[in-house]
Amino acid sequence: MTEAGLDDVFIDDISFPAEDGYVLGATLFLPRGAKQHAVLINSATAVPRKIYRKFAGYLARRGFAVLTYDYRGIGDSRQRALIGYIKPKSLVGSRPPWPTGPRSTSPRR
Numbered sequence: 001m002t003e004a005g006l007d008d009v010f011i012d013d014i015s016f017p018a019e020d021g022y023v024l025g026a027t028l029f030l031p032r033g034a035k036q037h038a039v040l041i042n043s044a045t046a047v048p049r050k051i052y053r054k055f056a057g058y059l060a061r062r063g064f065a066v067l068t069y070d071y072r073g074i075g076d077s078r079q080r081a082l083i084g085y086i087k088p089k090s091l092v093g094s095r096p097p098w099p100t101g102p103r104s105t106s107p108r109r
Contacts, residue, residue, distance in 0.1 A: 013025070027050075038064065
C-alpha cells in the first residue's frame with residue numbers, strides 16, 4: 001500500500017494488556033472523516049497482524065475504524081526473552097469439569 005493511499009487514514013501502533021496482564025501488540029486504523037462502523041480483525045493462527053495491513057487500510061478509507069492485533073507469542077505480542085515468562089500449565093493429566101466416559105448415543109424413550 002502506498003503512503004499516498006494512506007493519507008486519509010490515521011494509523012497508530014499500540015499495545016494493550018490482556019485480562020491476565022500479558023501485553024499484546026496492535027494497530028489501530030482510523031478514517032480521518034466520520035467513522036461508520038468498527039471492525040476487529042482476528043488474525044489466522046500464527047499469522048502476524050501486519051499481513052492484514054492493506055485490508056485494514058482499505059476498510060479505514062471507507063469509513064471503518066479497524067483494530068488488528070497479534071496473538072500471544074506472535075509479532076509484537078512476542079516476548080523478547082523467556083525470563084519472567086509465566087509458562088502456561090500443562091493440560092496433561094487434567095480432567096475436564098464435565099462427566100466423561102462411555103455414553104449411549106441412542107435416544108431415550
